[in-house]
Amino acid sequence: MDFLQQLGPVALGSRLRRLSEYFTSEAATIYTDYNLEFQPRWYPVFYLVAHRPGISSNEIASQIGHTHASVSQIVKELVRHSLLTMRTDAHDQRRRLMTLTPLGQEMLPRLRAQTDDVRRSMQALLAEADVDLWQALDRLEAQLQQQSLRTWVAQARQQREASPVTLRDFRTGDQPVFRQLNEEWISRYFKLEPADLKALDHPEEYILEPGGGILLAELHGQVVGTCALIKMDDGRSYELAKMAVSPAAQGQQIGFLLGQAAIQRVRDFGGTRVYLESNAILKPALALYRKLGFQDLAEPNPSPYARADVQMELLLR
Template sequence: MDFLQQLGPVALGSRLRRLSEYLTSEAGSIYADYGLNFQPRWYPVFYLVAHRPGISSNEIAEQIGHTHASVSQIVKELVGNGLLTMTPDTQDQRRRLMALTLLGHEVLPQLRTQTDDVRRSMQALLTAAEVDLWRALDGFEQQLQQLSLRHRVAEARTQREAAPMQLRDFRPGDQPIFRQLNEEWISHYFTLEPADFKALDHPEEYILQPGGCILLAEINQQVVGTCALIKMPEGSYELAKMAVSPAAQGQGVGLLLGQAAIQRVRDLGGGRVYLESNSKLGPALALYRKLGFRDLAQPNPSPYDRADVQMELLLT
């Protein structure tokens, strides 16, 4: 699996950079196909000047959201290639006003033709991808304008450090509490089955040694919740044996465990999380759907008689 895909949203910047580099490389080839000696990074500056002759570099930077230094470098390149002119502002000699040269006006119709073809191609691509990526990016940028990523991370850190709840991996000696938490809820609603005894009595043999893991949630150094990931074929993991102590319910323990388990699957290189549940467990099913799980269209054979709901979360 692609490493950035494994990392998930934390690598969003790297993934966008990779996509940007790909699109920039393709754009350079497309300009060449149309006989244009033109660089992709010139496009927003050149097009803005074409639509607003007499605009200054500061105004360009404000309009396209680039730094003034970046715009100044692009303007310098466009002037050097004979596509733009700069003239002093008669009212302010410190300002330089941009306009297209004769060569720039000759290039403009070819560039517009190419732009129309690219626009239609991109619209078709977005339709095929079944996502309104442009609108999604608008919403994403608006959220960052309201509160920067740095401040969001600072808030998450503060919440984590202030929260009494901590997660950790299974350690030797945890088997009794792992069994107790699960036996408590299973016995309340159902009857323990042979598959339960295997996992709860021998978690190292049936869960950990084959490549799975067990997470535990602690409050004030007391284990109040747990869940397991059981390795399955073809990069899948089963989310199983999720249990929260009745005294700790309503504090977000299950959500925290579920989110951590999904991230662990990503870290392990898995592409799918599968689970089995029962239709009478309403709060649990609501939690799974909040985490992104969807019901399977075709059920699989199960070792549990109580399993009448099967769900999956695709990570790829």
């Protein structure tokens, strides 16, 4: 997993930019394969003029969602390469209308053949990847038209600043409350087992030193929730364990906040999978895990816990 994958959705812009740069680089070589002296960035402007001769640069910018300055620069390049010509609108001297030159018209059939090949190859690629990326982008852009990303971030900030819950890492001296919170819920439904005691009595040795982590949730300065990440033998998986929230603090989404933070921490560690064990009678916990994206394992693994009759995983992409 590379660094952008570790960052997750927060790096969406960088991830899309990287993908865009890859496609642009590939497109340049593909044009060469078809003996086309053509730049990838010209394509939407050139093709739109081919389909709508006499279109203005303002109309082009509106149709393809680029700035007028960007379209003007591309038009200048196409004119310089004798693929596009401009004429003044007889009814409005300020408007410049675009049409293809004879050289542009001569190139158009070859460009269309290349476009058809690329279209079929992209359809096959997306089908092989089993993702309707185009539809997903349509939905994403529609959401952003309704509400800007800046507004989404402002709302998230307001929620964070308004929440009385804060998350932090385990510190020296936290072992007693870490044990207390977990012993409280385990004893309510089951009984403490040797694997519990190993983690609860020696969290630094058993969880932190091998490369795991422990998160704690504070409410008005008091620790009211916790969860641990235990590094597994394959080095890329982490077990989400020892998640507990004080009964007095339940109903404030603390478990969900801990779960989200734990998943992001696994990404930060470079992990690719989060695993957990639970029990079928813990209905609220199982609902929380599924809300976080966990799915039941088809084949159970051996467990050190007698109570573990549910095993789940979340694969990070």
